[in-house]
Amino acid sequence: MATQNIGKPPYPPFTAETAQIKVKAAQDAWNTKDPSKVKLAYTPDSIWRNRDTFLQGRDEIEAFLAKKWQREQGYRLRKELFAFTDDRIAVQFWYEWYDADGQWWRTYGLEDWTFAADGLMRKRQMSGNDVKITEEERWYKDGVDVNTVPISEKHW
Numbered sequence: 001m002a003t004q005n006i007g008k009p010p011y012p013p014f015t016a017e018t019a020q021i022k023v024k025a026a027q028d029a030w031n032t033k034d035p036s037k038v039k040l041a042y043t044p045d046s047i048w049r050n051r052d053t054f055l056q057g058r059d060e061i062e063a064f065l066a067k068k069w070q071r072e073q074g075y076r077l078r079k080e081l082f083a084f085t086d087d088r089i090a091v092q093f094w095y096e097w098y099d100a101d102g103q104w105w106r107t108y109g110l111e112d113w114t115f116a117a118d119g120l121m122r123k124r125q126m127s128g129n130d131v132k133i134t135e136e137e138r139w140y141k142d143g144v145d146v147n148t149v150p151i152s153e154k155h156w
Helices: 016-030 035-041 058-071
Strands: 042-050 053-056 073-084 088-098 104-115 121-133
Touching: 016 035, 016 073, 016 088, 035 042, 035 058, 042 058, 053 058, 073 104
Parallel strands: 042 121
Antiparallel strands: 042 053, 073 088, 088 104, 104 121
16 A cells, blocks of 8 residues: 555556556546645655646645646546656646636646656646637537547547
């Protein structure tokens, strides 16, 4: 069983198969919207850049995620493997959420992850763009498996 300072497999160096497993595990963890659980995938001193916000350490990560998911209601995320090397993974993602006024949004973005040898992420950089969408344009409606939604090339 993993402890606070040891990540879950797979561990670097990554293969196409193990990188894909790591990506989907991250997707599943983030879709719990549980900051205290999600922060454990990162090293205690993990460095983050999330858009224009710079963070370091699990406490800052947890506080950031709590605020994020309080603001981003109905959050549903999909991550897909973009590229990988021995200890790095790049991810493309799409998530949908609505704000306090009930406006739906889709966020498109890329992440760059660097892992420690124990499988914990030691660095995360995220760039994303928010696009207003209508209820009819939503992909991840209630009950839909985010992994089965077809995403056309214009959204990649």
